[in-house]
Amino acid sequence: MGKSPSNNLGFPPEIIRFIGKKWVIQILKEGKTSKQIRFGELKKKFSITPKVLSEILREMKDLGLIKKETKKSFPPTVIYRLSNRGLKLLESMKIIEEFSKKPTEIVYIGNSFDRKKIKKFLILLAIEKSILRMGKPELKIIEERLLADFNCTLEDCVSNPSPLKKVLRKMFGNCYDDILDIMQQSLKNSDDEHTEQFLEFMKMK
CATH class of the missing domain: 1.10.10.10 (Winged helix-like DNA-binding domain superfamily/Winged helix DNA-binding domain)
Structure with missing residues (x-):
C-alpha cells in the first residue's frame, strides 16, 4: 500500500x-x-x-x-x-x-x-467534516472517484473545487445543499478572499 x-x-x-x-x-x-x-x-x-x-x-x-x-x-x-x-x-x-x-x-x-497554509487546512477540514456527516464509507468513495475521474485529491479541491462539486452533486443530489450548509458553518469565522471564493463557487448552480 x-x-x-x-x-x-x-x-x-x-x-x-x-x-x-x-x-x-x-x-x-x-x-x-x-x-x-x-x-x-x-x-x-x-x-x-x-x-x-x-x-x-x-x-x-x-x-x-x-x-x-x-x-x-x-x-x-x-x-x-x-x-x-x-x-x-x-x-x-x-x-x-x-x-x-x-x-x-x-x-x-x-x-x-503561514496564513495561506492554515486557511487551506481549515477548508480541507470543513470539506471532510461535511462529508463525514453522510458517512465514513461515503468519504472513501468520494476520494476514490476524485482520483479515478479527475486524478486529484480532496486537498487539491481546496484550490480547484470543480471536481469535488461534480462528484458531490452526482452522489447526493438534493442533499448537496445540506453538505454545503455544514461547510459554511465550519468556515463562518474565516472571512478571507480564498474561503469566500471557494464557498461562492460551491453554491453556484
Missing part, C-alpha cells in the same frame, strides 16, 4: 479524520501535561469505558501519535508517551484554534506555518 498523501500541515488524511473523534484531543493534551499517559488514570479522569479507551490508544499508537512502554514490574506497568508527531499535531491544532478565533492575523511557529 502506498504512503498516504499529506495535507498542508504535514499530516496524512487518516490523522486529520482521527482527531475529530471524541477524547482524542483531551488525551493528547493530558499526555503533554503529565508527560505520560496511564490507562487507569485516563479511564478515571474522562469516564471512558475500557473498550473505547483501548481502541483510541491502539489507533493513536498505530498512527504514530504515542509510544507504548512496558516497565518491568509485577504486574507489568504500561505507560504511553506522546511521540514527536503527537506533539507536533497538538501544536498544529493550537495554531488552528487560535487562527479560527482571529482569522485576520498571521500565526507562526518558527517558519513551518
Whole structure:
C-alpha cells in the first residue's frame, strides 16, 4: 500500500479524520501535561469505558501519535508517551484554534506555518467534516472517484473545487445543499478572499 498523501500541515488524511473523534484531543493534551499517559488514570479522569479507551490508544499508537512502554514490574506497568508527531499535531491544532478565533492575523511557529497554509487546512477540514456527516464509507468513495475521474485529491479541491462539486452533486443530489450548509458553518469565522471564493463557487448552480 502506498504512503498516504499529506495535507498542508504535514499530516496524512487518516490523522486529520482521527482527531475529530471524541477524547482524542483531551488525551493528547493530558499526555503533554503529565508527560505520560496511564490507562487507569485516563479511564478515571474522562469516564471512558475500557473498550473505547483501548481502541483510541491502539489507533493513536498505530498512527504514530504515542509510544507504548512496558516497565518491568509485577504486574507489568504500561505507560504511553506522546511521540514527536503527537506533539507536533497538538501544536498544529493550537495554531488552528487560535487562527479560527482571529482569522485576520498571521500565526507562526518558527517558519513551518503561514496564513495561506492554515486557511487551506481549515477548508480541507470543513470539506471532510461535511462529508463525514453522510458517512465514513461515503468519504472513501468520494476520494476514490476524485482520483479515478479527475486524478486529484480532496486537498487539491481546496484550490480547484470543480471536481469535488461534480462528484458531490452526482452522489447526493438534493442533499448537496445540506453538505454545503455544514461547510459554511465550519468556515463562518474565516472571512478571507480564498474561503469566500471557494464557498461562492460551491453554491453556484
